[in-house]
Amino acid sequence: MLYFQSDYIMGAHPAILDRLQKTNFEATAGYGADQFCSAAAQKIKAACQCDNADVWFLVGGTQANAVVISSMLKRYEGVIAATTGHIGAHEAGAIEYTGHKVISLPEHQGKLDACEIDRYATDFYADANCEHMVPPAMVYLSHPTEYGTLYSKGELEGIAKVCKKHGMTLFLDGARLGYGLMSYNSDLTLPDIARICDVFYIGGTKVGALCGEAVVFTKNNTPKRFLTLVKQQGALIAKGRLLGVQFDTLFTDDLYFKISKNAIDKAEMLKRLLCDKGYRLFMDSPTNQQFVIMENTKLCELQKNVTVGFWEKYDDTHTVVRFATSWATTNEDISELEKYL
Amino acid sequence: MLYFQSDYIMGAHPAILDRLQKTNFEATAGYGADQFCSAAAQKIKAACQCDNADVWFLVGGTQANAVVISSMLKRYEGVIAATTGHIGAHEAGAIEYTGHKVISLPEHQGKLDACEIDRYATDFYADANCEHMVPPAMVYLSHPTEYGTLYSKGELEGIAKVCKKHGMTLFLDGARLGYGLMSYNSDLTLPDIARICDVFYIGGTKVGALCGEAVVFTKNNTPKRFLTLVKQQGALIAKGRLLGVQFDTLFTDDLYFKISKNAIDKAEMLKRLLCDKGYRLFMDSPTNQQFVIMENTKLCELQKNVTVGFWEKYDDTHTVVRFATSWATTNEDISELEKYL
């Protein structure tokens, strides 16, 4: 069987497992106050070229979104997201569970538009009844988006400018950040993102770790008593080393970037293959997720040998199918896939 | 000055104040267990022709929405509303504060469409990832809507059918219910609404009371330990008599319907007047709120003598203005308004 349904089907990059083994009997303090978290944070700060960065480690993406949003917003504030944004559509209402409204704005291939955000916020404050409404105090975007698309540096700076204008926090969900940074089409570097955003996270779960997201507050703007807030949401783990060791490994010798690049290289091979075979792309994604419109009969046949993700029904006879490559995808996987396409 | 900006600018219908005075020194139990609440509930049940109705009294509309929705939904469930629905747009995130997502569907002159609800729910359960999403478990609609429009009996039954199909509760926000029932265009009676909906409320605040909304659970479907839930949300008042006396008065000798009809009669006079004067209606509302597109210069002049509600900017030189009549509007108000239009 060949596995292309997602980027979290394998365990972890072997270097991570090795490191867990090597450090296993080094004693540590609990709750993130260990030497590995500390080293990992230093390396991430360096990679971000951001002296004012505070780095914290959380276990998963939905958790990171809920913790960051609910700890940075005041009780009555809401967060803007694209209609397709993960927090609005696919996190079981985890944001609303913390009491905050997700304000949906239109998506354009999964992305928000700076002008539309500006207009929303401008209209909001112009409304005589705005005290009866939820003020937009944060903009949430995912990069890459849920459709694998990317913001350009200009687009991200445009949104940041609008955020500044209206006093909003800019939060970038980087569950797949490595795949965005290594995309052939990206003009955004990690230091760019650290400079432009107020807070973002570097996804580990989907980029080679067993679990873990590194949250970066870029302006020494960690919410007061953040550890307590994290614990209050059940998100503080006793053996913080599990996260520290993984991120320390990922940010040693550029491992995070190298394995991300592997996924991109394989995705580009895959895309070429799909196009060569005459498949129509649903969207031209520059990252590790490729969305293809496939005839249902072909899909049925394919599934005997290959697992893929179902994105949505396209029409009565076609389906939008997702192929995801990852840090673990090999040339052999792609070659073998060719046989079944 | 003439007042048309809203339907809550005056105090209460005089009969209510008289009744409060007459009953003032009758001793009562607290927290809604008094003789007046009990009598009012009986009269409302009779007016609804609904033996299975449980009637509870709450203080205001946002409170009623938050209490009903959060007590009827399971923790992980969400409520569907039109994008213009009061709970989504104008209640400061009160529903999200209780942990629940408001799922926005398109509005058509303020109304939801049964087919669109059906499609949303059908697609939801067809999605392989639906366990990661917020299940739509309730449909919220306002009647009249925020634009003063009304559902027909057929439309409401259509929505109810979709609700039944997908196991959703149908909740009707009747903050202005009287004005809907007395509209010349309405084919829905109070017993119809009680029969079709699972829960709804009869608005008092905007229809002659000082405060108060009568929540009707139509199928003996009051959530278990509802009094505790109401108190937990800070919505239980010690002197329940304040609500009981008001609704008992409103539902004696059809007062609620008579004063609602007054608002409709005056609104129709107003509409004719506006049309005669050549104003363009923004929407043809059959209830007590009339939305007119007015030149800004004219509006400025008008405001010297008349208060109106600003709905939204229409274009650079025009504004959508709301005129609201109420139980308290008189023929003289309309005549005098004529001078300034």
Place this chain on the structure above:
Amino acid sequence: MLYFQSDYIMGAHPAILDRLQKTNFEATAGYGADQFCSAAAQKIKAACQCDNADVWFLVGGTQANAVVISSMLKRYEGVIAATTGHIGAHEAGAIEYTGHKVISLPEHQGKLDACEIDRYATDFYADANCEHMVPPAMVYLSHPTEYGTLYSKGELEGIAKVCKKHGMTLFLDGARLGYGLMSYNSDLTLPDIARICDVFYIGGTKVGALCGEAVVFTKNNTPKRFLTLVKQQGALIAKGRLLGVQFDTLFTDDLYFKISKNAIDKAEMLKRLLCDKGYRLFMDSPTNQQFVIMENTKLCELQKNVTVGFWEKYDDTHTVVRFATSWATTNEDISELEKYL
């Protein structure tokens, strides 16, 4: 029948009903922005002799507690209360519903002790694990307490000093404040309370109003965007005039104090009567609630003519019974009660 079970069994003081009637057709803005709320707030500020006071009106006591506590605390903070404090024991978990812990400290005839609060806070911050715990950030006390007892000025100042030392907000629940201020034993005035506390409220529901509590932030320390917060909790009413008119009346010509004094005078008569008749007081309350230990057989007989409150079982043959006087209790009520004791 004679009614002594609580202080909310009658309607409102007649002057309030008169005033509601007289002002009924004066047009007002909604949501508390009316002339009556404004006038009432001015009078309350004057009565408090507190230039920095912000006054807001809410509908009921549990609501006031939930709104004040949850809007003043940061998300991770808790509030200290006596084990018998209303928020801990009798409000259906309304504070926890807003996400905050009520930290119980021992009660002494319903009161907190400054030294015990100090010790708790000192120990808290001395604990190496305090980041894993809920920091005490507010002290809640009721005055009079649930047992009708009162803090002396010295005691209240002692608690305020401890609050200042540990950065805690001092919040006084004055649901029965009038009865405390008018007690023969009280050395605390309204200006004292405004000076010593950070926030408190002046109870209307139990002191002559139909409903309503006047929340006073004494240091211009109203939480940012308070109106939005109030609405988010479903506590903002459209016709704010209902509260404004009532408090404007209560704070005109010292009505609030005069009617409170009536309750105290009657309570003292009652207490003397009870002692004369040989009843044993459960607690020597200086306010309008009197707690008596009564034989169950006597209680049964009494109840044929008099309603009283059951406080708790005393032993197998005795019950602690509450007699409450109020603004509405008359000399005749006391005389007639004498017959049945």
Place this chain on the structure above:
Amino acid sequence: MLYFQSDYIMGAHPAILDRLQKTNFEATAGYGADQFCSAAAQKIKAACQCDNADVWFLVGGTQANAVVISSMLKRYEGVIAATTGHIGAHEAGAIEYTGHKVISLPEHQGKLDACEIDRYATDFYADANCEHMVPPAMVYLSHPTEYGTLYSKGELEGIAKVCKKHGMTLFLDGARLGYGLMSYNSDLTLPDIARICDVFYIGGTKVGALCGEAVVFTKNNTPKRFLTLVKQQGALIAKGRLLGVQFDTLFTDDLYFKISKNAIDKAEMLKRLLCDKGYRLFMDSPTNQQFVIMENTKLCELQKNVTVGFWEKYDDTHTVVRFATSWATTNEDISELEKYL
């Protein structure tokens, strides 16, 4: 340096790391639907001798407590815990954050007493005002307790009987369950616990895993749509295999029990050593945590070579110190410790 401050200072049992490595490139479904979670659940069911058990894996203890409690309670219900219970004292208000009250009852060496629970619940329902209060609907106990003490089978059955009588759920927090089961003093087996409790969890984090707690609903009583609830609280991880592999390893060849027994053996050696050296035990704990009263000067000296946990100040010259053994403690650790005591 010697490490005795807690039972989570080392990584994981080597067998777990080996297994993670061996299974690393086996493809799995996400979110707990993998073969390892499934195998682990089967083994745990077998170890519990409980056909009706549903097993779910969560990441940490506070998370498990918050998820179990908030998913099993109705919105208005509360949970009883000892004053020293972890959820009441040391979880940053995580339970209150979900809206539920923790009802504190007295602790007896960290344990709840069945009679006191019974009395509380009986009094609660006898109170005429109980609808205004938080009904106790669950009993939370930790086993071993925060003081290392254990419930006997009789005690646990006694509490279960009281729970049944009052319709309460019995929930056992087994963050250190292995150390309880392997205690020389325990007459409770894992099947006993599964039979007696409604829900409990088997702690991994403190017993050899990197992270993970196995929640066991013992009566096929998993809350409806539990996966959605878990995700809503940010507690669902994409690579569920991380938990599955660990618990599958722990429940293969009785590893969980064997490594737990190691901790107990070492704790007994430690206890003998402490007594021989003339130290006074603060409490006679039968599990892996030993609490000793130590002179501050001695403690200072000790800390040059040994890390310990500070429990509480005993008096001005003494401190209560915790020594924790674990799955990883060796005979050499104990021998070396002897030198410094």
